[in-house]
Amino acid sequence: MSIHTPRKKARIRLDDDVSSVKTRPANTLQKQREQLPIARGREALIREIQENDTTILLGETGSGKTTQVPQYILESGIAGKGMIAVTQPRRVAATSLAARVAEEKNVSVGGLVGYSVRFDEASSSDTRIKYVSDGMLVRELLSDQLLSKYSVIVVDEAHERTLRTDFLIANLKTIQAARNSAGDVSRKGKGPASALNPLKLIIMSATLDAEKFSKFYNNARILYVKGRQHPVQIFHTSVSQTDYVDAALRTFFQIHTDRPPGDVLIFLPGQEDIESLDKSIKMYARRLPEERMTVLTCPMYAALPPAQQARIFSSAPTNVRKCILATNIAETSITIPGIKYVIDTGKCKEKRYLSKDTGGGFDTLLTRDITKSSAMQRAGRAGREGPGFCFRLYTEDAFNSMALSAEPEIRRCSLTQSVLQLKCLGQDFEAVDFMDPPEIGSVISALKTLWLLGALDNSKTLTTLGRQMASFPVEPYFARIILASKTHGCTSEVIDIVSLLSSSSALFLDISDQRDTISEVRVKFRHASGDHMTMLNALRSYQEVAASDSKGARKEWCRQHFVNERTFVEATKIRDQLRQTCQRVGIDWHASTADNEEPVLRCFVTGLVQQSAFLQPDGTYKQTMGHSVIKIHPGSTLCDKKVPAIIYDELVYTSQIYARGVSSVPKSFFSNVTPVAREA
């Protein structure tokens, strides 16, 4: 069985079968461009885009759609004098695509071809093609409601259905209607209607769900372009497996003993399974006969320190078979070269907000079955460089009963920030025409949070505070904490902590077999009040080292203290951004209360008023707003401590409901925060 693609849904095919494309060593970039599957459909594609406002383009991996379509649009003059934006869900994709296309055009990045992502931008007045992260385009939308400098917007990877992509897809439909009907109706308050330039949209997606995008955009045309992918032979198990880690172990050694050389990629749901399988493989590999190929295992997940992540890219010596144990990170975010065999457990972890009316009020992070599109994507990872094999640890029936694709984020994430952003655009979330509407309970809970934070008044109208909150590139509750620091005179400390908390990776590394050493060395940062001030202490120590020592010494200090330097680096960039935003909204970010934690914690209570719990007589903690009994996460400095009241950064249900990022605060801090908090 080979990977199948739902070809029948496509109305127009843009190329011939990939097998007729000869792969020969290309001596120029132009040759390579011409050999891409999409190149054969260039003229048809240009014609379709010219004739239609919106085009849906289905392109498989390797079709070249993301690099070529923007160039075709530019070369054919479709964009007129305007710019072409291409959105990406990931920052690295945006920057590396811009580099690739600039190279093809023989220009330097930031000229004709540029990019714009958070912390990093390369564009100029010459820029015509701009690769942007989807979050960045959402930010641009907040300051230019018609996105008028773009005449073509390409939404790439639309099938991933990130919250920001869905947000854009909904808004772009309205923007397009407004701009493209400009000749007929004059729009109030926006100047002469004829001044609006029309907007063309291209929605690009992998091969599933195209019909849905088409329906949303008034039955827009669907074009299809085949990918360039080597065949992957897929095997299913004959019976379902109860222990997928054990099944993966046995499958790996079957491959290792029976099949020719080639690296193996195993998809597992999380760090815990990866560590356990890593141990087992190493143990059994030692028992192999001497003359066999040896095994090199490489764990791969986002929380792994960068140095260990880098190991997956170095090629193994001959007679060594590399085995990569990865989470979903290897499904979309990184491409690992040299993979010939994929073992797919069929499992992943998914974060999902469990609303109050279903007994929740917190996030869950649980292992679940993957979707069909995920399974196909995983299998495809074996066919990047040559024919490959995919061993699915589930039956064909199980595959057939999988959901087609993941539920969009809008249906399972907190909507607080998006609701606030839409309020800033003068729109109500419940009134927006989304491709998949959110659950009403989720919208109500976001509105309630915004009201508690003071961003909305009793009539759900945006307040001045709310508008200020939206200007900070952090979660609304963090923004509220920063704004509270103006009153308490500790903006400097608060911004430092919030920067660390909003970094993408955790500051304190957790290496399970070194936990004793780690807690010993970490004692020196420990602050009695809990995790927030402890992080600040660690930051202060790092800053001392960074100020006086070399880069090497800094790295060594981080290694010795088991802290993630990448987090400090990212936090510093976020801090600078937050300082700039403070300046704009009239807050002096220099304000400091030195070592006094009381004002700092008061600010945190203001923003984390919903994220608090009181100690019960039986020694457990119970939410102040909500009815769940929660536990302090074992990684917290306050674990096993009994204090009257705590605030926490997040609540996640895994094996239990754990509060992470916890500080102890006096109960008295909760009075005067909000009317609701007083009741609690």
Added chain:
DNA sequence: GAGCACTGC
């Protein structure tokens, strides 16, 4: 007694 993956002027 222990965290899937992303993003933000």
